Amino acid sequence: MKTYSAKTLEEALAAAAQDLSLPVEEISYEVTDEKKGLFSKKVTIAIYELSDAIAYAEDYLIKGIATFGITATTKAVLSDDIIRISIDSDHNSILIGKNGKTLQALNELTKLAVSSKFKKRFRILLDINDYKDSKYEKLISIARRTAREVQKTKVSVTLEAMPADERRVIHNALNGMPNIKTESIGEGHHRQVTIKYVD
Numbered sequence: 001m002k003t004y005s006a007k008t009l010e011e012a013l014a015a016a017a018q019d020l021s022l023p024v025e026e027i028s029y030e031v032t033d034e035k036k037g038l039f040s041k042k043v044t045i046a047i048y049e050l051s052d053a054i055a056y057a058e059d060y061l062i063k064g065i066a067t068f069g070i071t072a073t074t075k076a077v078l079s080d081d082i083i084r085i086s087i088d089s090d091h092n093s094i095l096i097g098k099n100g101k102t103l104q105a106l107n108e109l110t111k112l113a114v115s116s117k118f119k120k121r122f123r124i125l126l127d128i129n130d131y132k133d134s135k136y137e138k139l140i141s142i143a144r145r146t147a148r149e150v151q152k153t154k155v156s157v158t159l160e161a162m163p164a165d166e167r168r169v170i171h172n173a174l175n176g177m178p179n180i181k182t183e184s185i186g187e188g189h190h191r192q193v194t195i196k197y198v199d
Contacts, residue, residue: 005044012045028118082123140173154197
């Protein structure tokens, strides 16, 4: 974590942007000190790095899970600009929840906490015992089978509502399939993937 001081926040951010060779809008920062005198003013900001966001996410998860009386460990890796965090505890099934709902809620809370702290959106994906990977495999299988039916019947099919990461997996799996187009429809938690036939 680096710190920069200047007369204004804008000047401190500009100095950080120049030093780090980054656009100002890509800098995650926190104002750590602000002094206003009669004739002078000084603002100090702390610049966060991606490793700070990852550490904060892991700490947030461990403390949050502990409120349920569950001890957990985490392991984070960065892959394709996604912070992937594996969670392990002696109560994994509770943390996954029915149809992965608890895991999805933990994922959303962690994303919100990290984005709020660092004033920047991060893509975060939580997993427990490869639950997400096996779910992705099932979704891909269902999506490909459905897409083959759409190719035969030329009738569009809308799948059940699912989170953004699962919709993305389906879009990627069917991308390039002949005569098939996918699009997400709906709002919020009700967003669904529609598989359409195209000439």
